[in-house]
Amino acid sequence: RGLTKEQEARYSFQIRTLRAALALREQLVTLRDGMHVHPKHQEWAAACGVSVIVLRQVLDEGQQARAALVAANLGLVTALAKRQLSTLQTATEAGRGVGTILTLQDLIQEGTLGLMKAAERFEPERGWRFSTYATWWVRQRILKSVSDSSRTIRLPAHVHGTLQRIQKAKAWFRAHGEEATLSSLAQYLELPVEKVRLYTDSSRNVMSLETPLKGRSAFKDENTRTLGDTLASDEKTPEENVEAQALRLDLEHVMIKVLTDVEQNVLRRRFGLEDGTSWSLEETAKQLGMSRDRIRLVEARALNKLRRPQQNYKLRSYM
Numbered sequence: 001r002g003l004t005k006e007q008e009a010r011y012s013f014q015i016r017t018l019r020a021a022l023a024l025r026e027q028l029v030t031l032r033d034g035m036h037v038h039p040k041h042q043e044w045a046a047a048c049g050v051s052v053i054v055l056r057q058v059l060d061e062g063q064q065a066r067a068a069l070v071a072a073n074l075g076l077v078t079a080l081a082k083r084q085l086s087t088l089q090t091a092t093e094a095g096r097g098v099g100t101i102l103t104l105q106d107l108i109q110e111g112t113l114g115l116m117k118a119a120e121r122f123e124p125e126r127g128w129r130f131s132t133y134a135t136w137w138v139r140q141r142i143l144k145s146v147s148d149s150s151r152t153i154r155l156p157a158h159v160h161g162t163l164q165r166i167q168k169a170k171a172w173f174r175a176h177g178e179e180a181t182l183s184s185l186a187q188y189l190e191l192p193v194e195k196v197r198l199y200t201d202s203s204r205n206v207m208s209l210e211t212p213l214k215g216r217s218a219f220k221d222e223n224t225r226t227l228g229d230t231l232a233s234d235e236k237t238p239e240e241n242v243e244a245q246a247l248r249l250d251l252e253h254v255m256i257k258v259l260t261d262v263e264q265n266v267l268r269r270r271f272g273l274e275d276g277t278s279w280s281l282e283e284t285a286k287q288l289g290m291s292r293d294r295i296r297l298v299e300a301r302a303l304n305k306l307r308r309p310q311q312n313y314k315l316r317s318y319m
């Protein structure tokens with residue numbers, strides 16, 4: 001049930017009286033042995049010019065008034081939070097938003113903090129209703145939470161402001177049937193093209209590789225697949241690693257049995273059999289103290305030996 005204007009005024013007076021008493025208490029705090037020492041209730045009440053009983057009544061009434069004023073306007077917080085979340089989701093789906101990882105409960109919680117701030121600062125003598133005054137505080141708190149906490153990589157507040165200007169500019173171009181290119185946006189906003197590109201790129205959402213894939217499949221395992229399962233990997237599979245290791249061992253065995261030491265050294269460097277790095281003719285010649293033509297000749301002779309059927313039968317299974 002909503003509050004009357006008179007109830008809002010009475011609650012506001014009680015809250016401000018509470019705040020004045022708390023502010024006076026902070027002035028009485030002393031520093032003793034490096035620690036803050038708060039005044040006793042007798043000292044506090046004397047500074048406020050009231051008795052201890054009256055002081056406790058002021059504290060109780062102020063806290064109850066703040067709770068009542070906040071509770072009566074929680075519907076306002078929920079409505080503003082739902083509206084903001086819907087706006088964010090619609091803009092994100094259309095590719096025009098900065099995205100959010102906050103839930104409705106997160107936004108309601110932040111909005112409630114803004115509502116409590118409004119309850120402390122409300123001045124009914126100015127003629128406003130509390131809901132009108134609190135709307136600004138609730139909305140600002142929600143927008144700040146979106147700016148600070150809605151993304152995996154936090155964007156500064158001024159970047160969010162610039163992104164909103166960019167979105168409004170894009171909407172203006174669409175309304176006039178024009179294409180919102182980087183150059184046209186930069187000219188419209190009076191910003192450098194590189195800065196518009198930087199802000200646009202920074203607004204992209206960060207997705208987790210553990211995000212479940214949408215849709216259903218007839219196969220049970222398909223329904224549990226994540227985004228990471230669809231990405232190709234340049235790394236070898238365990239089976240490929242085992243096969244490569246076996247090939248390396250068999251090739252080494254054949255080379256030792258068939259080739260001379262010089263031929264082995266040439267092939268190991270030319271084909272990267274030692275560390276995976278292939279050497280050029282010039283690098284191999286310099287390392288082994290031989291000419292390039294001599295390296296080419298030794299390499300060709302060694303490969304011809306390995307091609308002989310009686311020597312390469314162990315390697316045929318890998319081909």
